[in-house]
Amino acid sequence: MTATTQDHAHHEAEPTGLKRWLVTTNHKDIGSMYLLFSLAMFLVGGAMALVIRAELFQPGLQVVDPYFFNQMTTMHALVMIFGAVMPAFTGLANWMIPLMVGAPDMALPRMNNWSFWLLPFGFAILLSTLFMPGGGPAGGWTMYPPLMLQTGTAFPFVIFAIHVLGISSIMGSINVIATILNMRAPGMTLMKMPLFVWTWLITAYLMIAVMPVLAGAITMLLTDQYFGTTFFSAAGGGDPVLYQHIFWFFGHPEVYILILPAFGIISTIIPAFTRKPLFGYSSMVYATASIAFLSFIVWAHHMFTVGMPLAGQLFFMYATMLIAVPTGVKVFNWVATMWRGAMTFETPMLFALAFVFLFTIGGFSGLMLAIAPADFQYHDTYFVVAHFHYVLVTGAVFAILAAAYYWLPKWTGHMYSERLGQWHFWLSVIFVNVLFFPQHFLGLAGMPRRIPDYSVQFADWNMISSIGGFGFGFAQLIFVWLLYKCIRGGQKAEARAWEGAEGLEWEVPSPAPHHTFDTPPVVR
Amino acid sequence: MRMTTANGLIGSMALALFSTTASADLGLINMTRGVTESSRQIYDLHMTIFSITVAIGLLVFGAMFYSIFRHRKARGVKPAKFHHSTAVEIVWTVIPLGILVAMAVPATQTLIDLDDTSESEMTVKVTGYQWFWGYEYMDEDVQFLSRLDVDSDRARRLGSGVEPASVDNYLQNVDKRLVLPVDTKIRFQITAADVIHSWWMPDLGWKKDAIPGFVNETWTRIDEPGVYRGRCAELCGRDHGFMPIVVEAVEKDEFQAWLAEQRGETGATADAAETNEDEQVGDALASR
Numbered sequence: 001m002t003a004t005t006q007d008h009a010h011h012e013a014e015p016t017g018l019k020r021w022l023v024t025t026n027h028k029d030i031g032s033m034y035l036l037f038s039l040a041m042f043l044v045g046g047a048m049a050l051v052i053r054a055e056l057f058q059p060g061l062q063v064v065d066p067y068f069f070n071q072m073t074t075m076h077a078l079v080m081i082f083g084a085v086m087p088a089f090t091g092l093a094n095w096m097i098p099l100m101v102g103a104p105d106m107a108l109p110r111m112n113n114w115s116f117w118l119l120p121f122g123f124a125i126l127l128s129t130l131f132m133p134g135g136g137p138a139g140g141w142t143m144y145p146p147l148m149l150q151t152g153t154a155f156p157f158v159i160f161a162i163h164v165l166g167i168s169s170i171m172g173s174i175n176v177i178a179t180i181l182n183m184r185a186p187g188m189t190l191m192k193m194p195l196f197v198w199t200w201l202i203t204a205y206l207m208i209a210v211m212p213v214l215a216g217a218i219t220m221l222l223t224d225q226y227f228g229t230t231f232f233s234a235a236g237g238g239d240p241v242l243y244q245h246i247f248w249f250f251g252h253p254e255v256y257i258l259i260l261p262a263f264g265i266i267s268t269i270i271p272a273f274t275r276k277p278l279f280g281y282s283s284m285v286y287a288t289a290s291i292a293f294l295s296f297i298v299w300a301h302h303m304f305t306v307g308m309p310l311a312g313q314l315f316f317m318y319a320t321m322l323i324a325v326p327t328g329v330k331v332f333n334w335v336a337t338m339w340r341g342a343m344t345f346e347t348p349m350l351f352a353l354a355f356v357f358l359f360t361i362g363g364f365s366g367l368m369l370a371i372a373p374a375d376f377q378y379h380d381t382y383f384v385v386a387h388f389h390y391v392l393v394t395g396a397v398f399a400i401l402a403a404a405y406y407w408l409p410k411w412t413g414h415m416y417s418e419r420l421g422q423w424h425f426w427l428s429v430i431f432v433n434v435l436f437f438p439q440h441f442l443g444l445a446g447m448p449r450r451i452p453d454y455s456v457q458f459a460d461w462n463m464i465s466s467i468g469g470f471g472f473g474f475a476q477l478i479f480v481w482l483l484y485k486c487i488r489g490g491q492k493a494e495a496r497a498w499e500g501a502e503g504l505e506w507e508v509p510s511p512a513p514h515h516t517f518d519t520p521p522v523v524r
Numbered sequence: 525m526r527m528t529t530a531n532g533l534i535g536s537m538a539l540a541l542f543s544t545t546a547s548a549d550l551g552l553i554n555m556t557r558g559v560t561e562s563s564r565q566i567y568d569l570h571m572t573i574f575s576i577t578v579a580i581g582l583l584v585f586g587a588m589f590y591s592i593f594r595h596r597k598a599r600g601v602k603p604a605k606f607h608h609s610t611a612v613e614i615v616w617t618v619i620p621l622g623i624l625v626a627m628a629v630p631a632t633q634t635l636i637d638l639d640d641t642s643e644s645e646m647t648v649k650v651t652g653y654q655w656f657w658g659y660e661y662m663d664e665d666v667q668f669l670s671r672l673d674v675d676s677d678r679a680r681r682l683g684s685g686v687e688p689a690s691v692d693n694y695l696q697n698v699d700k701r702l703v704l705p706v707d708t709k710i711r712f713q714i715t716a717a718d719v720i721h722s723w724w725m726p727d728l729g730w731k732k733d734a735i736p737g738f739v740n741e742t743w744t745r746i747d748e749p750g751v752y753r754g755r756c757a758e759l760c761g762r763d764h765g766f767m768p769i770v771v772e773a774v775e776k777d778e779f780q781a782w783l784a785e786q787r788g789e790t791g792a793t794a795d796a797a798e799t800n801e802d803e804q805v806g807d808a809l810a811s812r
């Protein structure tokens with residue numbers, strides 16, 4: 001692959017200071033804002049998690065009222081999903097997709113600006129509900145009626161905030177699709193695209209398909225509350241379970257929205273530090289597409305206990321088990337990529353390896369959860385909490401951290417401190433397992449999720465889990481410090497910051513100039 | 525889980541570490557086998573799928589760590605160039621598919637068994653309220669509410685100063701137990717009065733959602749007399765964590781005697797008791 005790069009001087013005088021960030025249409029500026037916003041939300045959501053873990057440190061209520069505890073579990077999830085993980089992926093897409101496909105910018109730069117700036121407003125509304133009479137939402141991030149309808153003043157604000165975040169995601173997705181389909185450099189056919197671009201293309205389609213479904217579900221909640229409809233009330237001929245079907249029709253593809261771009265990141269980083277091409281590129285693409293397709297027909301595995309007909313339970317069990325096949329293919333491909341490579345273990349690679357190991361553990365517990373009769377025991381316990389934190393924290397979040405370390409030299413022009421990076425990795429990977437592994441035991445032994453207090457036989461593992469939680473939380477401050485130092489200065493990064501790194505983004509200087517690929521490179 | 529030697533060892537080591545806690549339970553790491561045929565089937569399914577994942581895990585992680593130790597640049601290896609192999613890729617698509625089909629067969633059988641509520645000998649109606657349970661023995665004229673016991677309720681208040689470990693069965697005791705006969709196929713009809721709850725009794729092997737306006741059916745047949753403890757499993761508001769379930773399984777004749785006693789007790793004042801209960805429910809709903 002060869003490429004030519006032209007770095008023009010600025011075409012015109014551009015605004016500086018605050019205004020530069022407010023009105024920017026530059027994909028790199030917007031990408032940076034997405035990433036920093038996501039980091040801020042990660043810390044906010046993490047603080048909420050620490051409130052939860054502090055209350056669960058020992059039996060009895062010591063720290064918060066149960067109702068506030070429920071607000072914390074609800075908000076922690078909403079903030080982490082919509083504020084931390086999704087914007088981080090969108091930030092990475094903004095920064096990297098134009099660089100990876102050889103485009104000068106995103107296809108729709110003004111919309112790009114708006115889709116970012118909706119986020120701070122959406123979250124200002126969402127977080128402000130914590131201070132409203134009756135407190136914030138406390139019915140879980142799934143917002144099941146009738147419980148959700150008991151929310152106080154916060155109710156319409158929560159729904160409005162989620163609409164705003166949904167609009168932002170949809171616009172971001174449209175932008176990604178338009179960029180990938182129209183702005184690839186000459187010679188870059190679809191099957192030559194980097195896997196990060198592929199996984200994002202598929203993710204973007206998933207988002208466009210399901211975010212409106214979520215919007216529909218919560219709008220029906222709104223009309224049930226204020227306009228006399230009874231979609232979800234048996235008293236008026238509706239059905240509370242109907243909401244769950246609609247929600248999970250969004251919710252299951254959503255979990256793949258949170259993990260497919262991570263697959264793309266890992267498929268980029270492992271070859272770079274193995275110095276060997278990715279094993280099974282095309283099967284990776286097909287596996288991603290199959291997972292995306294299957295994600296639409298498995299939603300009711302979140303609802304095995306609602307009392308579905310037998311045939312429904314069987315269908316959703318079989319379909320869910322099938323997902324293990326393409327997911328397995330991905331893991332096997334990553335291991336085959338490592339096989340007979342020449343590996344080195346810089347921080348991005350360490351996070352990527354931890355991803356493969358720990359995400360797979362989350363995949364295994366997912367396979368166990370797919371077995372419907374066993375799910376009658378697992379459902380709504382800490383086993384489920386352990387499962388989705390393995391795929392979301394050691395999965396999605398670890399992939400995002402790996403990506404940040406991998407591309408920081410390109411973004412800032414400086415190498416980060418490898419020593420701090422190693423500290424961050426090892427503390428994170430140890431504490432995250434102390435935090436989440438015992439939760440498997442708690443769930444199997446009978447501890448339900450979303451409870452502020454528990455009977456004493458669960459005390460020990462909860463205490464260990466809380467210690468892990470605080471350790472993991474504070475370890476993230478190392479990353480904040482490392483990031484600050486890396487932006488401010490450090491060893492100068494070369495254009496190709498990593499020996500084994502492949503792709504157009506490494507053809508431009510580090511830091512990537514404000515404008516790149518004004519003239520498209522030619523990909524052979 | 526029956527404590528294996530290894531578990532016991534880790535457990536007792538941890539016991540020494542955490543000697544401050546009255547009942548250290550680091551050995552408590554697995555699903556219960558329960559006391560019904562279905563719960564044992566479910567436990568076996570759980571252990572089978574768990575073993576399969578462990579076996580696959582050993583293979584995959586074994587290859588991965590072998591590679592990490594052998595195929596590192598520091599050892600001066602030159603990277604290979606291969607990047608796909610259709611044969612290998614077909615193999616590792618088809619073999620997992622086979623394993624899944626093998627796993628689906630017993631899972632399907634268990635699911636079919638659990639779904640069959642026919643030929644049940646008695647029916648208990650379970651109603652979830654914010655935040656307690658109501659039980660009704662159908663056609664027996666016996667019904668009552670079951671709440672968190674007073675001692676736990678006092679201890680669980682924020683800053684109560686009561687040490688949870690000092691309370692007998694903290695958060696898993698109720699004021700009135702659900703008494704059930706052993707060796708009897710019991711059908712449950714589960715519903716709710718306000719929001720969704722979920723009636724979960726690990727020793728019976730399942731939980732079932734209690735949904736307002738709808739009735740879910742399931743069944744059990746308890747093998748051994750004893751006291752079994754469970755809890756609400758679906759987030760249902762402020763006191764979701766404080767609505768335990770206690771089942772007391774007794775011999776059939778003992779159960780008949782208990783039923784008669786309940787009817788005798790409430791016989792004269794049945795109407796009064798009912799009104800009183802309705803009022804309680806009404807109050808609870810109004811005060812939320």
Ligand SMILES: [Cu+2]
Pocket residue numbers: 652653655720721722756757758759760764767
């Ligand atoms: Cu409940």
